[in-house]
Amino acid sequence: MTTAAPDPAEYGLEAEAERIRAEARRRFAGFVRDMVNPGSYFREHDRRDAARHVIGRDVISQAAEIGLLGFSLPVSVGGEGRDTFEWGLVVEELARISLDPGFSVLIDTTVEITEVLRSSGHTELIDRYVPDLVQGRRYVALGAYESKDPYDYESTARLEGEEWVLNGTKHFVTGGLVADLFVMFVRDQASNDVLAFAVEADDPGVAVLPLETMGLRSMALAQVVLHDVRVPQWRQVWRADALSEFNTYARGRRIMTACGTVGALEGVLANCVEALSSRRRSGRRVLDYPNVERSIGEMRVLLEASRAATLRALNGTRYPGRDAYFDELATIAKHHVTESALRIGQLVLNLQGGEGYISTFPWEGFMRNVLGLIGGQGAQELLLLQLGQRTIVGLEGEQMRESAAELAVAKLADSWWALHAAESSQRDLAEQSSDAIRAVVSAAGLEGAGAGQGWLGELTALLDRAHALVDAVRSGQVPEAMPQEPTGLFEGRLGEMAERAWGWLACAVAQETGLLARMLRPSTLKEAAEGLPEDFTRDLLVVLTGAGVVDRGSDGRYTTDQRLEPVLIGGPRTAAFAARQRRALARASHLRTGTPGGGRELLTGSGAEAPILADVLVNTLLSRLDGLSQLLAAPGARVGCVADDGGRSAAALAQRMPFTDVCDLAGIEPVDRLALLWAPTAGQALVDLRRAITAGKQALVPGGWVVLPTPLPPKRRLGAASARLDLELAGGTGVLHQDLETLLRETGFGQVRTAWQDTVLGIRLTVARRP
Numbered sequence: 001m002t003t004a005a006p007d008p009a010e011y012g013l014e015a016e017a018e019r020i021r022a023e024a025r026r027r028f029a030g031f032v033r034d035m036v037n038p039g040s041y042f043r044e045h046d047r048r049d050a051a052r053h054v055i056g057r058d059v060i061s062q063a064a065e066i067g068l069l070g071f072s073l074p075v076s077v078g079g080e081g082r083d084t085f086e087w088g089l090v091v092e093e094l095a096r097i098s099l100d101p102g103f104s105v106l107i108d109t110t111v112e113i114t115e116v117l118r119s120s121g122h123t124e125l126i127d128r129y130v131p132d133l134v135q136g137r138r139y140v141a142l143g144a145y146e147s148k149d150p151y152d153y154e155s156t157a158r159l160e161g162e163e164w165v166l167n168g169t170k171h172f173v174t175g176g177l178v179a180d181l182f183v184m185f186v187r188d189q190a191s192n193d194v195l196a197f198a199v200e201a202d203d204p205g206v207a208v209l210p211l212e213t214m215g216l217r218s219m220a221l222a223q224v225v226l227h228d229v230r231v232p233q234w235r236q237v238w239r240a241d242a243l244s245e246f247n248t249y250a251r252g253r254r255i256m257t258a259c260g261t262v263g264a265l266e267g268v269l270a271n272c273v274e275a276l277s278s279r280r281r282s283g284r285r286v287l288d289y290p291n292v293e294r295s296i297g298e299m300r301v302l303l304e305a306s307r308a309a310t311l312r313a314l315n316g317t318r319y320p321g322r323d324a325y326f327d328e329l330a331t332i333a334k335h336h337v338t339e340s341a342l343r344i345g346q347l348v349l350n351l352q353g354g355e356g357y358i359s360t361f362p363w364e365g366f367m368r369n370v371l372g373l374i375g376g377q378g379a380q381e382l383l384l385l386q387l388g389q390r391t392i393v394g395l396e397g398e399q400m401r402e403s404a405a406e407l408a409v410a411k412l413a414d415s416w417w418a419l420h421a422a423e424s425s426q427r428d429l430a431e432q433s434s435d436a437i438r439a440v441v442s443a444a445g446l447e448g449a450g451a452g453q454g455w456l457g458e459l460t461a462l463l464d465r466a467h468a469l470v471d472a473v474r475s476g477q478v479p480e481a482m483p484q485e486p487t488g489l490f491e492g493r494l495g496e497m498a499e500r501a502w503g504w505l506a507c508a509v510a511q512e513t514g515l516l517a518r519m520l521r522p523s524t525l526k527e528a529a530e531g532l533p534e535d536f537t538r539d540l541l542v543v544l545t546g547a548g549v550v551d552r553g554s555d556g557r558y559t560t561d562q563r564l565e566p567v568l569i570g571g572p573r574t575a576a577f578a579a580r581q582r583r584a585l586a587r588a589s590h591l592r593t594g595t596p597g598g599g600r601e602l603l604t605g606s607g608a609e610a611p612i613l614a615d616v617l618v619n620t621l622l623s624r625l626d627g628l629s630q631l632l633a634a635p636g637a638r639v640g641c642v643a644d645d646g647g648r649s650a651a652a653l654a655q656r657m658p659f660t661d662v663c664d665l666a667g668i669e670p671v672d673r674l675a676l677l678w679a680p681t682a683g684q685a686l687v688d689l690r691r692a693i694t695a696g697k698q699a700l701v702p703g704g705w706v707v708l709p710t711p712l713p714p715k716r717r718l719g720a721a722s723a724r725l726d727l728e729l730a731g732g733t734g735v736l737h738q739d740l741e742t743l744l745r746e747t748g749f750g751q752v753r754t755a756w757q758d759t760v761l762g763i764r765l766t767v768a769r770r771p
């Protein structure tokens with residue numbers, strides 16, 4: 001379109017598209033103007049003779065001569081080997097220049113079905129038909145639709161000796177009146193599978209009947225009846241599951257429909273402005289009225305957005321991982337372009353006034369033909385349904401994949417806990433280690449490792465090296481190389497656990513040094529190291545690759561598992577992930593030395609884990625906790641926080657509730673008059689919690705809520721045992737979920753429930769309301 005404001009040549013994809021459009025004009029525009037456009041008006045409007053409505057076979061063979069039919073087909077079958085991106089732009093250009101609405105569809109249909117035959121891989125079928133099709137000596141159409149579900153076709157095939165016998169009617173066949181070959185989709189009577197066959201128009205028993213339509217008459221639409229049509233076995237296009245192949249075909253046609261419509265839209269917009277340019281009303285040019293300018297502006301928006309959607313879909317066809325059967329971008333393009341075309345048609349009819357309804361002008365015909373787009377390759381509604389289903393599955397799948405990656409790291413951490421528990425249980429034999437330690441050892445399957453087998457010394461030395469490494473990294477004294485790894489030091493289960501624990505240690509170090517986040521972008525060793533000693537980085541990468549956290553590509557570059565991106569690129573989830581690593585390091589150190597570290601801000605649901613929970617409170621729970629948003633919006637509303645984590649939870653809440661008075665409370669007083677009480681439970685004994693909840697109830701205003709971030713132990717046995725040991729080391733055994741809910745009810749709270757939980761974070765939010 002000549003009115004495009006920015007120079008498309010400045011943009012990569014646009015520039016390429018523009019070059020191809022220019023090539024299409026140079027090579028094909030003269031042919032369309034000389035051979036296709038003449039007579040198009042009468043072909044579209046005159047109903048007397050169906051055969052004259054259609055574009056003749058001579059036009060098709062000339063299209064082949066100038067290279068149109070072979071443009072996108074492989075060189076091996078006599079084509080030019082250009083890709084779908086390029087072909088789509090040719091189709092767009094053909095539709096823009098052509099005054100005949102069916103021409104670009106007819107051309108693309110035979111090209112796409114030729115590709116269907118070629119991709120079947122059956123030599124006899126290919127040799128017999130494909131060269132003729134590329135050279136325009138034959139035209140092929142496709143019959144699937146029967147006004148039924150595809151797997152419910154009434155058209156059938158049955159094998160009789162060496163031949164298939166086909167029966168049935170295909171109700172809507174584009175190009176049917178000019179075709180001498182059909183690809184027909186029918187149901188196998190024996191297996192019920194959908195099969196496809198090549199059927200020639202002059203096979204005995206084939207009848208082609210013109211199909212009366214509202215418009216698009218040059219598309220040579222027909223019904224094709226098959227009555228006891230006998231075809232040899234080599235004419236079978238696919239041996240089974242032809243429905244999937246049909247979906248591949250529809251995927252291609254959807255995008256080409258979008259391309260053709262974009263071209264037609266461009267043509268109609270240009271024609272519309274031209275037709276209005278000489279029209280005057282009330283002494284002014286109609287085009288100078290602001291409402292008309294506005295309508296033209298809207299048409300331009302619709303056109304350019306359609307073009308953008310289509311270009312994106314075309315570009316997507318170059319993506320090697322494209323879904324073979326359902327192309328989301330092509331579906332979006334077809335849907336969006338069709339809706340835009342309908343709206344543009346409406347605007348044109350409005351701008352053209354009475355002329356809009358007179359059939360000698362092109363406007364009414366445009367509108368009618370646009371309606372033909374609605375059904376082709378799936379009704380608009382159906383496209384939305386399919387897209388919706390794919391979107392839901394895609395988003396849920398993505399969440400699951402991300403969770404799986406985080407869980408994989410958490411499982412490595414279980415082994416870290418297991419090694420420390422094993423060491424501790426052996427060292428403290430005399431003093432009797434705690435139940436929690438024994439539970440970890442048992443869940444890790446390390447009981448059999450037994451005492452006095454000589455591995456304790458090695459294990460202690462290994463863990464010494466591990467903790468020394470962490471201390472060195474934290475103090476900025478990163479060693480030149482990784483300390484000696486556990487490979488070969490232990491046997492059996494202990495050996496496995498040690499390897500995995502070492503993998504987790506590497507992960508924690510790489511996370512702490514920013515290496516993991518850096519390698520979200522594929523990096524060479526040098527790029528990854530960025531300030532770290534190179535040998536150390538190399539060693540670390542070997543361990544990380546072994547642990548499956550980092551992948552080494554064929555080009556030698558390292559990439560962190562992309563599913564970990566949300567926990568590495570910053571924000572509350574990243575902080576919570578880092579907090580979990582720090583907690584495991586600090587608690588393990590505590591277990592070895594007896595020196596507690598980190599304080600209450602390392603407890604589950606407090607400190608660095610508070611921001612993500614505060615996000616959940618405000619973004620997810622506010623609307624689910626009856627009346628809370630009103631209480632918080634009231635002037636002077638107060639939120640009390642009893643996390644005892646150095647004010648970090650209170651700060652996270654205050655940041656998300658900027659107009660509310662959030663107080664970090666050491667104790668709760670009845671005078672506090674709180675709308676919300678935030679009370680993490682980790683590390684608290686039941687008796688303390690009872691006291692806090694009782695005081696909390698008195699401090700809440702009627703209708704106020706208490707939210708209790710609470711540890712949610714993993715389902716896996718070793719994870720659950722490790723979580724329990726973690727809590728014990730923090731100074732409390734933690735309160736069981738049932739006990740907490742009972743406590744809340746006994747204290748007189750109502751609406752007690754789990755309002756949210758995240759198994760990967762290992763936290764649940766229990767809520768209750770003061771009546």
Ligand SMILES: Cc1cc2nc3c(=O)[nH]c(=O)nc-3n(C[C@H](O)[C@H](O)[C@H](O)COP(=O)(O)OP(=O)(O)OC[C@H]3O[C@@H](n4cnc5c(N)ncnc54)[C@H](O)[C@@H]3O)c2cc1C
Nearest residue numbers: 142143144145147172173174372375376377378379381382
């Ligand atoms: C111009 C044109 C050319 C065509 N050319 C060919 C051709 O060459 N070869 C060929 O085989 N066919 C051709 N067709 C037929 C075309 O493929 C079908 O019309 C198209 O697939 C839509 O199917 P349908 O007509 O059965 O509509 P339906 O799928 O029955 O849709 C009708 C309504 O039912 C709704 N609906 C259907 N299923 C569901 C569902 N599961 N859930 C919710 N809602 C649903 C739809 O949203 C829609 O509103 C052509 C059609 C047109 C208009």
